[in-house]
Amino acid sequence: MNKKLILHLWGVITLVVSVGMLLPLVMTVLTNENRIAEFGIPVLISIAIGLLLTRGVNPYKGRLALREGMLVISGAFIFVCILGMLPFWLAGFPLIDALFESVSGFTTTGASVLGDLSKIPRELLLWRSLTQWLGGLGIIMVFITMVPQVGREALQLFTGELHGESAERLLPRITETMKLLAYLYSGFTFTVTLMFFLAGMDFFEAITHAMAIVSTGGFSIYNDGLRHFNNNAINLVALICMFIAGGNHVLYFRSCREGLGRLFKDTEFKAYALLIGVFGLFITINLYSNGFYNLGDSMFNSFFQTVSIVSTSGFAMANYDVWPDFSKYCLFLLMFVGGCSGSTVGGIKMSRMVILLKLTGQELKRTIHPRMVTTITMTDRIVPSKLIGGITRFFFIYITVFFLSATLLSLVGDLSMFSAAGIAAACLASVGAAFETVATITGYAGLTNGAKIVAMLTMLLGRLEIVTLLVIFNPNFWKKE
């Protein structure tokens, strides 16, 4: 194993996190001097570790094998979560709660255990939103940087990402691409902040919420989230921006160059829009016919919640836990689907679902015509059969992990069946908000410590696409070659 390169990469990531932490540190220095230690110590620790690893370890050039790549990502994720926990811990929260908040942030889940948010200092709230934003940025970066390192085929195999080809074409200019994607992400954040500001938020509210939306996280600085504002302009901005954040960022990048037509040629994006349209209508009809809202409000509420769940953000503009069971079940199913690949969403992802559905249609066709040669295409490109095998395996393992997590949660958390299923699905897909006790993201504070640990593991598994984490916990992984 190329230990030096791995350590070096971890060092780089640590430095990035320490730079992120500087922002709340500066804010503390300006406003609340007696709490400087909360951020001062973690910043010093991460800078020290980061410099030690980047300066001290000299990486010789070389490619990373797939398993090494997995170690880099999983290790960095866990390490960053531990660093990110420090400010919460130093502020006096219990260790498990601090770690939960950090994991929930970096995985862009948005489940919160801090309790009453109005009592928490602002710099801590800012750091909370920042963890999501950095987590989202990291996810997008990993997706691009992993490709040249481990080879397209291998990456596709375990992530099912389809856009490797477009990334490969950009390969010679990889640094440039990374920069452009980071600019796109930052520019998007800036735009959302501006729009929120114009819609009536103050600057701090606008930037924290914008970071949560762009990273499809879901943290808010208020206990009742977006409901606090009770402002439809803000809700509308959030709705549109969540929809955009759930789409493929590489696709946006290409659409910028090739024109908007490219967007609607993309099979995955079309399916994404269609799914939201269909389920939005289902829920609208259900809400309207049950007399919950008038037609316009039914539509607004249903589409807001659909987009929020599909993009795995987890914001709410109404208490959907009181909605009819049909609507709740729709939302529950949508948690499994998630948004497009190449974005910060969790879940099974649209591209995989579309391929699996096409596969089923193909199977039925082949049952009738046993000798028929059939292929599956996405955006006019044939999907290799190796990749299809990987996707069906992923589906199985996703459902298995969901079931196991829900079963464990019902045991250690003393939860009802639906409540446990909701938490498992929401954490696995990095949505955050679920049903019953955790219908608002702050509801997680009421869970038992055991349930918090299970939920945390579920979030990590979901974010690292399960297989990655399972691989590094396999004893064979650590054996000498």
Next chain:
Amino acid sequence: MNLLIVAYLLGKLCMACAGALLVPLIMALYLGESCLSAFVISALLAAVISFLLYRWGNFEDTHITFREGVAVVSGAWLVISFLGAMPYYLSGTLDFISAIFESISGFTTTGATTITAIEEVAKSLLFWRSMTHWMGGIGIVVLFIAFLPNIGSGAVHMFNAEVTGPTEDRVVPRIRATSLALCKIYLLFTVVETGLLCWAGMSFYDGINHAFSTIATGGFSTYDTSIIHFNSPLIEGIIAVFMVLAGGNFALYFSVWKKGPKEFWHDTEFKGYIFFVLAGTLLIALNIFYKMGFSVQESFRHAFFQVTSIISTTGFVSNDFDVWPAFSKYILVLLMFIGACAGSTAGGIKVSRIVILGKLILAEIRHIIHPSMVTNVTMNGKHVPDRVIAGIGRFFFLYMMLFAGLTLLLAGTGLSVTDSIGAIAATISSVGPALGVAGATSTYATISPFGKLVICIAMLLGRLELFTLLVLIRPEFWRSTRNW
């Protein structure tokens, strides 16, 4: 499509159905029950339909392709569900939809019931109800194991590969022999269990009814409270053991018969099945011991009975598991999805598929760690072909999608999420009693007619292993064969 062959075979099936209806008819005559006329009319109806189909049909051109196979199987379920429902409907016990529901639930060996006061129903009618289980079970064993291993894709197909490979004329005599042997085993189990149940204190009538239900992994009982009624550990023990047996692969018993009991331990699926039973029992026993205040003995007794009942997809109830803690209920739901072995009358995804999928994940992890390693998935020491593995992956996806979709439809009728999930999970894997509104001690009677239809579809889809029924909805199926 050669409709004449289809008609001929369906005619034969109706004839068998008319013959079967004679049994409860004679019983009703002997006991002087008022539902006699219902049986007479049903039997006549079956005979008339049989006669018409028979006259129209023709079996001269004996070439049966896949399409005729699908048409026969689907047509058979349609006809038989209808004829089987007639006695309930004509005797005024149930309304039409519920009667169809009861009949489908019987023949698919599900055991979901809409009858609320079972003790008040005529004995001959209840006997017919158990008979539908038994006949459905034997039909499945013979049909799926011996004749149509191709139609259920994946596991069923796999374990009896020798039947699918070679040409037709070489196989036909072997199919005869296999199906005859399977019928013998089925019959033997039924007789032995009836005897044991009578010995343990049941009346002969109750004994034979419950034996029919158990061996077919159905779950209809002659009492509202199912096995709770007897409150006897001995009876529960006997039924539990036979439920485990009924959930095993009948073709495996056939080879045990021939080659000795060592075969059990060469069979990966059987080992996996026993593992699931033991693990489930242990987890639930511990959970209900701590949370429900049962004694150790009681905990294991109820846990073992309920686990065997659910994993074999029978659905007998020895304790109201609806009030058990959520963890136990989750284990039961998981077992519903897993189901028992391929080649039995059980429903669900089947242990062999789950084992293969599990091994596949391990193989993938090994492959990522050692990229140049050749990783194989084996069952019973034999390499599982990639084609079969791909089929199983697709099957799993489709199972989950249909489960989610049907649950959505059921939730649309106004049922709560947990109730809908429970009802569909229990019926698509042919278990029967679900959680919540259709739970252990209640029935499906309160569900709306549309909901009942959705559940009927779930039962049929689960029983026919999804693809057979779904093929029917593709337009290609109905087009002419000339272009093939």
